[in-house]
Amino acid sequence: MTGTSDKNDTLEEYFRAMRARNESPNDDLLARVLADAEAEQTRHASSVPVMDADAAVQIRARQTPGFWGRLTGGATRSGFDFSPLRLLGGWPVATGFAAVTCAGIWIGTLPQNPISETGLFVVSDAGTELAAWGDVMAFGLTSETVSADGTTDAVPAEDL
Amino acid sequence: MPFDAETNISDDVLLERFARGDRVAAQILTLRLTPIVLGHAYRLLGQRDEAEDVAQEAMLRLWRMAPDWQPGTAKVTTWLYRVVANLCTDRLRRAGRAAPLDEAEEPADPAPSAPDALQEVARSRALQDALATLPERQRQAIVLRHIEELGNPEIAEIMEISVEAVESLLSRGKRALTASLHHRQDELGYLQ
Numbered sequence: 001m002t003g004t005s006d007k008n009d010t011l012e013e014y015f016r017a018m019r020a021r022n023e024s025p026n027d028d029l030l031a032r033v034l035a036d037a038e039a040e041q042t043r044h045a046s047s048v049p050v051m052d053a054d055a056a057v058q059i060r061a062r063q064t065p066g067f068w069g070r071l072t073g074g075a076t077r078s079g080f081d082f083s084p085l086r087l088l089g090g091w092p093v094a095t096g097f098a099a100v101t102c103a104g105i106w107i108g109t110l111p112q113n114p115i116s117e118t119g120l121f122v123v124s125d126a127g128t129e130l131a132a133w134g135d136v137m138a139f140g141l142t143s144e145t146v147s148a149d150g151t152t153d154a155v156p157a158e159d160l
Numbered sequence: 161m162p163f164d165a166e167t168n169i170s171d172d173v174l175l176e177r178f179a180r181g182d183r184v185a186a187q188i189l190t191l192r193l194t195p196i197v198l199g200h201a202y203r204l205l206g207q208r209d210e211a212e213d214v215a216q217e218a219m220l221r222l223w224r225m226a227p228d229w230q231p232g233t234a235k236v237t238t239w240l241y242r243v244v245a246n247l248c249t250d251r252l253r254r255a256g257r258a259a260p261l262d263e264a265e266e267p268a269d270p271a272p273s274a275p276d277a278l279q280e281v282a283r284s285r286a287l288q289d290a291l292a293t294l295p296e297r298q299r300q301a302i303v304l305r306h307i308e309e310l311g312n313p314e315i316a317e318i319m320e321i322s323v324e325a326v327e328s329l330l331s332r333g334k335r336a337l338t339a340s341l342h343h344r345q346d347e348l349g350y351l352q
Contacts, residue, residue: 011338014290015306017283023199029212033194033219037178037186040223045181 167192171236172229179226186223194219196308197240203303204248206288214247234317241308241318245300252296290340298333305330 025033167188174192177185197218202211221243222236229236291299297319304315305326312330316323 011306011334011341014283014287014337014341017280018203018287018307019309020280021284022195023202023208023211025194025198025212025215029198029215030190030194032216034187034190036216036220037190037223038183040220040226041178041181041183041186044179044227 172231175222175226175229175236176231178223179229189222190219193222193237193240196237197244200241200244200303200308201248203288203291203307204245204300205251206292210251214244214251217247218243235314238314238318241304241310242320245318249296286341286344287337290337290344293340294333294336298329298336301326301329302333302337 169188171189171193174185174189178189194215198211198215201214201218202208205211205214218240222240225239291302294302300319301315304310304318305312310318312323312326315326319326321329
């Protein structure tokens with residue numbers, strides 16, 4: 001053990017001697033290193049546009065998706081698109097859904113007896129007959145015929 | 161503002177400032193890191209002019225890497241030691257030199273009135289010659305541990321090996337150095 005310790009002590013003397021010898025860079029080397037540093041800073045500054053804080057905020061706001069951005073979404077890193085629109089089947093299917101919805105709303109808001117108000121006027125040789133097609137459709141059997149003299153006759157539906 | 165006023169700022173912060181175009185940060189980093197890089201390159205190569213080239217190249221790589229540096233992931237000096245070691249290895253292999261210090265330059269003579277300093281220079285030179293006889297990885301581990309005085313975990317990170325592998329390299333390296341220096345003692349008479 002003592003032998004090993006002596007050897008280590010001797011080695012440590014050599015290490016200490018080498019540590020004491022600093023390899024100081026001369027002025028020429030420092031100047032070259034600094035010139036490289038400044039050249040890199042200049043190169044980097046010319047390749048990256050400098051922006052102020054307001055511009056950065058505007059760009060961030062632009063990059064943040066809004067309602068439509070979130071609705072329409074886009075492919076994720078995994079390659080899948082989980083946006084609501086895409087999950088419905090895309091624009092064509094969504095357009096179909098919208099059309100059906102509008103039609104449903106329109107039908108639902110119409111008056112209770114729309115056909116009678118937009119009934120069909122039938123003019124015959126015997127006079128003007130107002131065929132209330134709405135009633136025909138509603139009751140299936142008869143329609144009212146208004147004769148030229150103002151009287152009203154019931155006409156079986158199958159005769160119309 | 162004098163450089164000394166900011167010398168307590170970490171390398172990480174200075175590198176970030178450098179990447180933002182701060183010229184003072186560039187100057188502080190140059191003065192702080194170039195001696196470390198140059199010293200390490202010289203101890204691995206043994207030639208001053210080549211060590212200077214390696215130091216300049218290592219620092220250039222640092223400047224180029226600065227915009228992508230992730231603070232807190234590693235020490236800047238750890239990264240630099242690794243770059244210097246790789247650059248030195250490339251140079252030695254290109255030159256086909258297994259022992260890099262065969263043509264080591266003479267250290268500058270100390271003042272004649274300082275015999276202790278003379279002995280220190282002789283010891284340093286003897287060790288430099290002995291290091292040249294070591295395999296490349298042993299030499300690197302010895303220099304990092306006993307000259308740069310880094311801990312084994314950091315050496316393992318620099319050399320990208322396990323701590324156990326570092327300990328093995330150090331143990332074998334020190335045995336080889338002891339044997340090499342033992343032969344030099346007779347030659348250098350006045351050494352212990």
